[in-house]
Amino acid sequence: MKWRSMCWIWCVELSNCNGWTMSLNFRTFVIANPKAGAGAVEEEWGLMERLLRARLPEIDYAFTEGPGHATLLAREALRAGWQQIVAVGGDGTLNEVVNGFFDKPDIDDLYTIDDDGWMTRKRDGAPEPINPEAVLGVLPLGTGGDFRRTVGLMGGHSETIEHLSGQHVREIDIGEVGFVDDSGEIATRYFVNIASAGFSGAVDRIANKSWKGLGAKPSFLWATARAFARYKNIDVELRLDDTVEIEGKMNNVVVANGEFFGGGMWIAPGAELDDGQFQVVLMGDLKRREIASLVFDIYQGRHLQNKKIFRRRASRVAARSINGGVAMLDIDGEAPGKLPALWTNHHCCLRLKL
């Protein structure tokens, strides 16, 4: 048994048997997006900082200054020896912080698009962590909050900060997507929750340009209604684990590590964060009226009974659009590009404080 696992079991046993909690004394660096949750982080920072300082032995923090900054801050903090990095904000901020746990991949060395238009990984291999022992903490305060639903972090700040000062660490899978960005170049990004292609990508583009002050559900329903008017299902070809090939018109291809997206839609019920596989939900050639009647079923996780929706499992998924269609991507609530794409599951390579 590995030394780290032994330590972990020992810590759990101590806290479970005696109700005694032993602090791991992680030095904590907090990365906060002041604009997340329609400005809620900025408004509530004073209280959060007081609670953090009261519970954690050594902390420092930085505010993000724009898109992508959280990734750079996380990398810098890990290189400077901070052991616990806490993301304060929504799913977008969390995604950027997760990306900062790993060295920036060399895209040319890793990906190519083959002659048939498939995104291909030139070699296998896991992401390079900057510090394999470092731990990610989450202090959710975004609009959508989909990752927090999957991990059950639905309490207030005090409860969440209590988790950050405890010693429960869960090793979770992360997804990697190689895709084509808006300028036509190959790009890659890690995700912890869900990366999908199709209707959700179109909704995301609209949602992220709109004001989210009304909260998760109204914001996403409004964006869905607007995307709905223009969206056409895509002709797509898929390969699951390099063997199964599926072709057809689809509304959405959802590759899920977590269970929720779109501000609380329970799109992949039962998806596990640490099983080494994605749950792949294929939303077939749904007509506009079918989507309209399905939206509320998706919030309840009842959509899988629909005959045009299929569920599979795979640790590697490739998708390309055919017949000239463009399928937008949604990666943890951000919309950075389009198909062709390749999703790869990296088993248990992120340590999450819970």
Ligand SMILES: Nc1ncnc2c1ncn2[C@@H]1O[C@H](COP(=O)(O)OP(=O)(O)OP(=O)(O)O)[C@@H](O)[C@H]1O
């Ligand atoms: N200082 C900043 N000013 C403006 N935007 C920022 C800043 N820092 C980060 N961002 C961007 O804000 C975007 C939204 O952040 P985030 O997703 O965390 O909040 P949210 O949209 O309210 O929550 P959710 O994704 O859960 O709905 C991200 O794309 C991030 O890159």
